[in-house]
Amino acid sequence: MVSIEPIELQGHMFTAVTVRLPKTTLLTISSEIGYIMCGALDVQLLNTRLADRKIIAGRAVGVKTIEELLKAPLESVTTEAEKMGIVKGMTGEEALLKMI
Template sequence: MLNINKINIEGYEFLTYEVALPKTTLFIVSHETVGYIMCAALDIDFFNNSEKLRARKIIAGRAEGVRSIQQLLDAPLAKVTVACEELGIKPGTIGRDALVLMAKSVEK
């Protein structure tokens, strides 16, 4: 099962994705052009440790132990990509705050 919805945070629009998989659910909240946050299924180290992927400047953060989109928005990010840190989004940044920083980066 796949559920896709639109949400608004501080005037910015994001898409939420819930993908039901065997024995788990994948949760993602994405900005249209900048980046996304995701549950622990995202391997941040894979992005950061590969020179080719670092060069792509993928902006992504991962929260752990979440079981819903709301929990993903409220959780501190456990890991973020190097490109995410360049926007000022560090581990510990709350998911919704990270998304707003991503959206604001487009305005610059």
């Protein structure tokens, strides 16, 4: 099952997507310029093989819901995200608010 829902944070709109798969759930919340995602995101791949795309993204691990993704500290972020002041340890919500 796939669900898509709008999320408002401090007056800014984001899109949350939940994809329920066998034995796991993929979670992502995106803005117009970047996104945060559950542990399925491969930040190393984005920073190396896809570096030319300049992807702004962060990864949180151990989350099972969109609410947990917003509150969890980011375990890793892309180089492009770092350029925007998004750092490892910042909550998902804090990172998203820098992606507006």
